[in-house]
Amino acid sequence: MIEFKQVSFAYEGSGEGKLRDLNFTVKKGECILLTGRSGCGKTTVTRLINGLIPAFFPGKLSGEVWIDGREVSEEPIYRIAEKAGSVFQNPKTQFFNMDTDGEIAFGMENNGVPQTQMQQRVNQTAEELGIEKLLGRSIFSLSGGEKQKIAFASVYAMNPDIYLLDEPSSNLDEDAIDDLRKHIALLKQQGKTVIIAEHRIYYLRGLADRIFYLEKGELKHTWTGEEFFKIAMEDRKHMGLRSMEHKKDKGLLRIDGKSSGKKEEMLEFQDLAIGYGKKVVLSKLDFKAFTGDIIAVTGHNGVGKSTFSRTLCGLLKPLAGKILWNNTALKEKARLSHSYMVMQDVNYQLFADSVEHECSFGIQNPDYELAAKTMQELGLSEYRSRHPNTLSGGQKQRVAVAVSMICKKEILIFDEPTSGLDYESMLSVAGLMKRLAKMGKIIFVVTHDAELMAEACTRILQLEA
């Protein structure tokens, strides 16, 4: 049983994610969904349960959090870890081992489980979660979805009573989300307590017993699962929540269909084969894209979406075939100067010490007038002297887009721009893409977000191996 008694918390040096006067009790075996806008404090709640607050994240804490009659802040984290297992959002950095077996066993090794018993438990875990074929692999050979499964398995192997999942679906494709759903159902069957902090809520229909809605750190509403999934669409949008239904992308034209745009400028793929080294990842890509298109690039985790975007940008050479721009073949170098990718982790592509400098960084004879105009257009003028790292995720994304506009790139690729975003932030990304398309750019967006596709995309490119 988990109990929050008048819990308030504020992170040191940041106003984001603070909590105010939280009171609730979670019974054993319940499945709780914590939801709300970005920065509402749902992740903070999970950190209070697994003990990362106050041990790892300093700040001002008052009130008490109790698990099974013990106060969390009085216990060392490793004691809590035996009771409450945590799965996080970023698959890249939640691993400690280089191999999958070692990773699944990691928690048990720390707790000193005997070797023979451990091997048995690893196999049992793999069997129950249906991931036998992931055993004995290198972590670095796995796709994002597979990594997430290993992270889950690693916690499952420790067999805690409580599971804390912090946006577990944000990097997953549809099938992987289905598997996640099955795994959560399995936990419920075993009588485990499950607490999930999530934006994406549709897959929790029928699983979540109660829903906690947080707003600015306060617990605003509590619903039962039945009540919650009956909320009208308008109200749901008003609360900044993502879709409760699973939308299929059937409204969208397949890429081989006709384009909606004008037929002036266009990008053409002729019998393209892509891959790394000699290994072909995808072949026979044959299609045209026109200015004004917003093309959703989808497909399973690991199908080659990033290989596709990197090839399109000119970071990789195609293994066969051509990419044409207005009927002239473009080499890698030319593609690099025509296109720009807004990376999923935008931090990699911001280099300068202010937004203003970022907008002219690395450009020979920068056009300051254009830079100022672009900043104005994207609502960045007021942050012109701020350091990019002090901006929010969405603002950083817009800085990257501003750079692409100033460099006069015609082809833009967004890599998972809405992963982990609430409804309003997703809408603003969609709005940005539509504006860029109107300016006559060709937009590709690599995404699993069906709601974003429905909102912004004109066509869809489904990659299949």
Next chain:
Amino acid sequence: MSAIRFDPRTKLVLLFMCVLCTMFAPSLTYELFLVILAAVFGLLSGQYRYTFFGLIAYCLIFLATKLSIYHLTGIWQAIFIAFFGLVNKVYPCGFMAGIMIATTKTGEFMAALYKIHMPDSFVIPFAVMMRYLPVVKEDWNSITDAMKMRDVSPSLKGTIMHPVMTAECLYVPMMMAASNTADELSIASVTRGIENPNPRTCLTKINFSVKDVLAVCFILIYFIIGLLIRRGLL
């Protein structure tokens, strides 16, 4: 032939002896044989590709060193000999460490370090560091991609033409990524009980067997031979 799995403790001993051997190396030829020994170890451990290229790279360094000794004069000779002297001291150890990292799982390393009674305050940071290296590689790739799209080339030419800008491009995002990564890795490990003071167990059995004794004997003998040559006794 399938790869032989050496005990992680053996690998640590080998690495340590490698450092001693290069410290007391009596000649360049001695270092060449040391690298060859390491290569044999690499092949036995199943690291064929790495060993092959590592050995070829060293042969080139070896030749270049010989050339600068015999075919250069004056200040150039001094500069090159000093440079290659340093490379020769570091290379065998780096080569050995590479084989060690590639063939040892994180869990094994930690178990081995605990078995030789290293304290938590050493083992945990060491394990985090081991795990961090591959992340650096991924970060590096993403950043150089971003640089290329900004027309700031991470190539040699770009570095020479605009050294300050290239450095800025790399270190700003690298630092950002590094601090995030360090936090997230630590969180991933503490929430799974890495700080548990109970004795740690290990999924893979590690035991010190005949093959390990042989490997350690080999390097000890080689080290003693080196010392003897140095003293002029051999």
